[in-house]
Amino acid sequence: MRLSTVILPVLRWAEGGRERWRRAEELGFHTAYTYDHLSWREPFRDGPWFGALPTLTAAATATGRIRLGTLVTSPNFRHPVTLAKELITLDDVSGGRITLGIGAGGSGYDATVLRAPGERPWTPRERADHFGEFLPLLDRLLTEDAVTHHGERYSAHEARNIPGCVQRPRVPFAVAATGPRGMRLAARYGQAWVTTGDPRVAAGGTAEESRDAIREQIRRLEETCAREGRDPAELSRVLLTGFTPDRPLASLAAFVDFAGTYRELGVDEIVVHWPIDGTMFEADEKVFEEIAVEAPRQLA
Template sequence: MILPEHRWWAAEPLWRMAEEYGFAHAWTYDHLGWRSLVDKPWFDAVPTLTAAAMATSTIRLGTLVASANFRHPVHFARELTALDDIADGRITLGVGAGGGGFDSVVLGQPALSARERVDRFTEFVELLDLILTQDRTDYTGTYYSAVQARRAPGCVQQPRLPFVIAANGPRSMRLAARHGQGWVTTGRQSESLDSWWRSVGELSLRFDAVLAEQGRDPTEVDRYLQVDAAPVFSMSSVEYFRDVVGRAAELGFTDVITHWPRADGPYAGKESTVEEVASEVLPEL
């Protein structure tokens, strides 16, 4: 995860290094402003990923996660189609319901309850899926509408680029089971590392049950764990990162997502740790 906070002359080398080091995928946040960094420099996800696609050639790229707080599926489908074309089929869409932070108020929109956010999220995913997979789409919902929205030329990846759907609750998990090629979780907020890992295990078991309920083959759905939602930064040391990857694998996760270390504040660490992880841990996977 490379936060979209740097001018491109400083950001480009990070995306190039992520590919050169051998990471399977590289992501960025999709926010208008984020938590303690809301008054700091911040750039949009779509042009950032466009530039990253031009600077790389093999690594998969994506949003983690695109937010229903400020995006409309009709326009976003066009952006995603262009991104997937520029990246030659290397884009993965991580998508989430949108929280209650800066993104939810900066446009002056009314506050939504948790249930309403999931209702909106369901429409967001369903409409995106329709627009990206059929030639013309008409849709009327509570939060989104479309009138003869076109797909052409469609994604490079067929029938569309893969969705990785963020979900902790039962309704969002069912949405992930229906429409996702992947599921991503941050676990449940906890100040204790042990309790965070317990929550991750519980959510993984719950997702197993939801997949079975929806008739999905578990091997068809990748499982992503955003490991820096834990109380300890995963890149705090090579040995700790190795332990994190092992514990995630034991719980059935196919992929883990860490953050590129920052100089201070959230995810503070040393860039040298990334290089050490790449040389010592990635070859073991």
């Protein structure tokens, strides 16, 4: 069982940002991720929020061992050509420590920030359509020296990406998906699959109902892998916490029980948010650090 964290990009680099990423490495987290949004929900909407890829580049120079990544990037405001160039650069700067968490995107602020006045955001179907073209093109851009593609939604004309990624054949993809189309993309292109649980359960369900929902998601993922000719064991299963009815950061014992339960379901990486006072991610930072150090030992 791997234990990772999400560090939201809310601190100025010289005023606690650098130290937080270094501390994540000191605590032994497997990966430190950050959200890739232009802004996020309340109470973060009107506060500091920095860019994901520059933040990860700075984190790469401030650390030496911990893996780094997005959780998650989406087509809402990204283009495969420019994203590929930035990922190759980031992978180089980090010495091959980058994981790209990626999904179809949601309906929040990122979905409207680039739209003209009166222009509606993409529907869920349209987001899935964009993602279905975005991810295969990004895969090519990260593995081929030169790519030309003229699709329905994205184009690339002789896009050069030499020398390619440090990691071969490319940076790993952790694909966030719960629907059938997204799961097919995870089976075809992913090295990991990401879930936050079932939002319908999170709104008013129980911890047991949440576990049942994730168990069902994993069952459907395995069926999808079988149809795509992919060994499900090749795909890591990542649970991003904070969006289920559980309270895993209440104590070390609570977390170990939580993680052990999900390990039995087939989850092999759990991601916890670095505590932020006054938000949905509020938690005792001393307990958080105790979990970071002690939980992997108890779960070994």
